[in-house]
Amino acid sequence: MTTTRRDILLGGTALGLAVAGGIPARAATDLKGKTVVFASWGGAYQDAEKQCYCEPFAAATGATVVQDGPMNAAKFRAMIAGGAPDWDVADITIDFLYAGIGDKLFEKIDTRLVHTDRLSPQFVNEYGIGCIVWSYNLGYSTKAFQPGSQPRNWADLFDLKRFPGKRALGDNVVATLEVALLADGVTPEKLYPLDVDRALKKLDTIRSETIFWSTNSQSQQLFVDGEIALGLILNGRAYDAAKKGAPIAISWEQNIQSIDYLAVPAGSRNRDAAMLLIDTMTEADNQAKLANLIAYSPTNPAAFKSIDPKVEPWLSTAPANVKQGFVINAAYWRDHLKPLQERWAMWKLS
Amino acid sequence: MKRIDHRIWLLVPPLLLLLVAFIGPVTWLLSRAFTQPAPGFGNFVELWEHPVYLRVIWNTLLISAITTPVCVAVGFPVAHAMTYANARTRRWLIFLVLLPFWTSLLVRTFATVILLQRNGPLNAMLLGMGIIGQPLPLLYNMTGLLIGAVQVLLPFVIFPLHASMMKIEPAYMQAALTLGADPLRAFFRVYLPLTLPGLMTGATLVFISVLGYFVTPAMLGGVRQLMVAQLIQDQIGQFGNWGIAGALSLILLLATAVLLGLLHATVGLKAVAR
Amino acid sequence: MGGWRALRSAVCVMVALYLLAPLVIVVIVSFSAASFLRFPPPALSFRWYDNLFGDPGWMRSIAISIEVLIPASLSATVLGTAAAYALIRGRVPGASLILGCLMLPIVVPAIITGAGLYGVYRGLGLNGTRTGLIIGHTVLIMPYVVATVSASLRMMDARLEDAAATLGASPWAGFRRVTLPLLMPSVLSGLLFAMVVSFDELIVSLFISTARVRPVTVLMWSNVRGDFDPTIAAIATLCFVFAFFALLLEMIVRRRAGAEHT
Numbered sequence A: 001m002t003t004t005r006r007d008i009l010l011g012g013t014a015l016g017l018a019v020a021g022g023i024p025a026r027a028a029t030d031l032k033g034k035t036v037v038f039a040s041w042g043g044a045y046q047d048a049e050k051q052c053y054c055e056p057f058a059a060a061t062g063a064t065v066v067q068d069g070p071m072n073a074a075k076f077r078a079m080i081a082g083g084a085p086d087w088d089v090a091d092i093t094i095d096f097l098y099a100g101i102g103d104k105l106f107e108k109i110d111t112r113l114v115h116t117d118r119l120s121p122q123f124v125n126e127y128g129i130g131c132i133v134w135s136y137n138l139g140y141s142t143k144a145f146q147p148g149s150q151p152r153n154w155a156d157l158f159d160l161k162r163f164p165g166k167r168a169l170g171d172n173v174v175a176t177l178e179v180a181l182l183a184d185g186v187t188p189e190k191l192y193p194l195d196v197d198r199a200l201k202k203l204d205t206i207r208s209e210t211i212f213w214s215t216n217s218q219s220q221q222l223f224v225d226g227e228i229a230l231g232l233i234l235n236g237r238a239y240d241a242a243k244k245g246a247p248i249a250i251s252w253e254q255n256i257q258s259i260d261y262l263a264v265p266a267g268s269r270n271r272d273a274a275m276l277l278i279d280t281m282t283e284a285d286n287q288a289k290l291a292n293l294i295a296y297s298p299t300n301p302a303a304f305k306s307i308d309p310k311v312e313p314w315l316s317t318a319p320a321n322v323k324q325g326f327v328i329n330a331a332y333w334r335d336h337l338k339p340l341q342e343r344w345a346m347w348k349l350s
Numbered sequence B: 001m002k003r004i005d006h007r008i009w010l011l012v013p014p015l016l017l018l019l020v021a022f023i024g025p026v027t028w029l030l031s032r033a034f035t036q037p038a039p040g041f042g043n044f045v046e047l048w049e050h051p052v053y054l055r056v057i058w059n060t061l062l063i064s065a066i067t068t069p070v071c072v073a074v075g076f077p078v079a080h081a082m083t084y085a086n087a088r089t090r091r092w093l094i095f096l097v098l099l100p101f102w103t104s105l106l107v108r109t110f111a112t113v114i115l116l117q118r119n120g121p122l123n124a125m126l127l128g129m130g131i132i133g134q135p136l137p138l139l140y141n142m143t144g145l146l147i148g149a150v151q152v153l154l155p156f157v158i159f160p161l162h163a164s165m166m167k168i169e170p171a172y173m174q175a176a177l178t179l180g181a182d183p184l185r186a187f188f189r190v191y192l193p194l195t196l197p198g199l200m201t202g203a204t205l206v207f208i209s210v211l212g213y214f215v216t217p218a219m220l221g222g223v224r225q226l227m228v229a230q231l232i233q234d235q236i237g238q239f240g241n242w243g244i245a246g247a248l249s250l251i252l253l254l255a256t257a258v259l260l261g262l263l264h265a266t267v268g269l270k271a272v273a274r
Numbered sequence C: 001m002g003g004w005r006a007l008r009s010a011v012c013v014m015v016a017l018y019l020l021a022p023l024v025i026v027v028i029v030s031f032s033a034a035s036f037l038r039f040p041p042p043a044l045s046f047r048w049y050d051n052l053f054g055d056p057g058w059m060r061s062i063a064i065s066i067e068v069l070i071p072a073s074l075s076a077t078v079l080g081t082a083a084a085y086a087l088i089r090g091r092v093p094g095a096s097l098i099l100g101c102l103m104l105p106i107v108v109p110a111i112i113t114g115a116g117l118y119g120v121y122r123g124l125g126l127n128g129t130r131t132g133l134i135i136g137h138t139v140l141i142m143p144y145v146v147a148t149v150s151a152s153l154r155m156m157d158a159r160l161e162d163a164a165a166t167l168g169a170s171p172w173a174g175f176r177r178v179t180l181p182l183l184m185p186s187v188l189s190g191l192l193f194a195m196v197v198s199f200d201e202l203i204v205s206l207f208i209s210t211a212r213v214r215p216v217t218v219l220m221w222s223n224v225r226g227d228f229d230p231t232i233a234a235i236a237t238l239c240f241v242f243a244f245f246a247l248l249l250e251m252i253v254r255r256r257a258g259a260e261h262t
Helices: A005-020 A043-061 A073-081 A094-102 A176-183 A196-204 A216-225 A235-243 A271-281 A284-294 A301-306 A319-324 A330-349 B002-010 B012-035 B042-049 B051-084 B087-102 B105-116 B121-128 B142-166 B170-178 B183-194 B196-211 B215-220 B228-237 B242-266 C002-030 C047-054 C056-089 C095-107 C110-124 C130-155 C159-166 C171-200 C203-208 C216-226 C231-260
Strands: A035-039 A064-068 A089-093 A129-141 A167-170 A210-213 A230-234 A248-263
Touching (some): A035 A043, A043 A064, A043 A284, A073 A330, A073 B228, A089 A271, A129 A235, A167 A176, A176 A248, A196 A330, A216 A230, A216 A235, A230 A235, A248 A271, A284 A301, B002 C056, B012 B042, B012 C095, B042 B242, B051 B142, B051 B196, B087 B142, B087 C231, B105 B215, B105 C171, B105 C231, B170 B183, B183 B196, B196 B242, B228 B242, B242 C110, C047 C231, C110 C130, C110 C203, C130 C171, C130 C203, C171 C216, C171 C231, C216 C231
Parallel strands (some): A167 A210
Antiparallel strands (some): A129 A230
């Protein structure tokens, strides 16, 4: 498997011409022998990303992509602090993107290698490229609750009388505080800055009946197993669970919208390969394929036309769904993520 | 005299490995407690001042203290059966107890998760038998952790107990009964004390194991069952806080050492080979 | 007495079920056709094994596990046997103290050993390398070999070796032709157990692995946290089968050794 000088020259020439022309090169044996580590949130979502981004990338470039995870903000930080990061591309939430930029956690996106013009401008950041749009929803078991008496909003999640049974929330301070405040009667406009004490007090009222899932897959499994009657779940994960036969449905009232980005950890030793992987993600076909698999909305507007109409009602970007929700305040979390994560750790043990 | 010299040299490679790959790294970690982020006892002050750490340490001790007697109580009859049953039953029992012991902790704990699910086989069986009316919440709480931990740690109790029991002369019990003691009294005042070395060894092994537990609480316990090992991992893997990690490790190690010391004082330490 | 006997048998049966039921369930779930973990499975299928064997990530991890356990268990067996022999047969000052030290890796919680190795390896660039894993595993499994072999040596009659020496055999020849053959069953037993312990090792490996170089236990752990599909059950079943046959082999070795020494 020796690369002849001819191969290198050809590849190099192609790359050189392409870069000079401003178009990213994708020579067939560009990255043979290279291993790129892709970190994400595990389970059905990561499987979909593997299918829709990583495999086309590996096929086109000859590189090997290794999956890792689950993604964890604190672990990410520790990795950067420790020197050469293990991950080359990471799927991160918008709150972590903003927080991380301030702490210099990411490499600048190489626009020579990534087609940022394919995406709507609001999803293009200097340090990360938006890959999906999604929402936090209230999910509930269709076995536990019959039509007519199904939970609709976050206040219902905290109503132990009308909606008995164990409930689930994420073991994560982001969105959980918002959910608690919304349940306590705060309107989305008055939500930020968050009244943390009030939110934690509200959470205390249901904590003995709550299971805190540590991964999105666990949130799905809890519904599948019937461990919980209702809880917080991401729209795409709910779709995936329902597709696989779980008795779950979601409410779109008060849904909290968010965006995930692909970013490259600062100090990655496979920067160029990482950028090319991100570029694969921007292709409309790949994004549509992912949406059809797991109901997460694309950031490339051209992808919408290839999405299965069946999936539409589950997309957080469907007009009817957007109307009922609001976008999470990433700027707030940029400034408060770290201290609030610590407060959350304390609260859990109290 | 020459022969003795030869044999001592045999010790050099293993001890060298031990020093370089174990004693060195562990000492390094423990030293971080006094050097990171600044020299001194700052980390211990921080541990004392932040209720989270103390709570987790207390939690860990509590969980160990609950698991140990349960393990001993469940393991005792099995060790007894292993000792006094016929050879064939004994071989089967030994195999049955060894098999989980040889299977990875992760596999067994994962299997317990499936077993304890709300719609899982255990609940289904209890419901089917009419013992309960509603499925029990057996996962992500202390119950799940206990069930999983005892399952994994039983061999640690059964084998030392069995070893001890094998050494008990049947004559002692005979004598007690002949002298007029009723079976129950004979058991508690003659038999049980004779099993003490094995029992203490088993109990100590279980307690020490649970102190350092990582996998089981993470998979079967809830957020309230956070234990020291997970905390140490978080401090390193998520916060890069080697000082606190070192301090917590030191405390964990001291607790382990104290328990072993107690065991040695009461029973005498012997290499517990399976 | 009869009542107690019955109670004891009942407890034993329940404990046997308690210990085995989870394992049996995992094996059954690994053949499930459903997409989520659920028992009993709605239908049976090999799809998770296909998934497992077709996935280069899993295959790579299994390869790493094997690449580590073979050198680690062999080294641990050689070093452990040497140490046991020196301590039990030689006249070493402070032998029981040294023996105690050799047992430390079992007694010290793995989280401490793992964190320590990770910290030290960072400076040496040994994290995420096969060498680092082999060294770590060797030091962790060596105590088991030492314990097994030393127990066997204690039970063995030292006079056999003395006799060999009296008859003119050199120390090495004496060891090779008298001690070692008698010791073989427990050495093999130690080796088998060492292999299983290395294959099952999670906590230390978790610290010193990276996404590129990680044994199967570490991959299982990250999957179990982020994933809930029955592929885990398939790999768990394979681990269990490995342990099953290793144990069977070990018990056979012991049985035959016992039979030879009547």
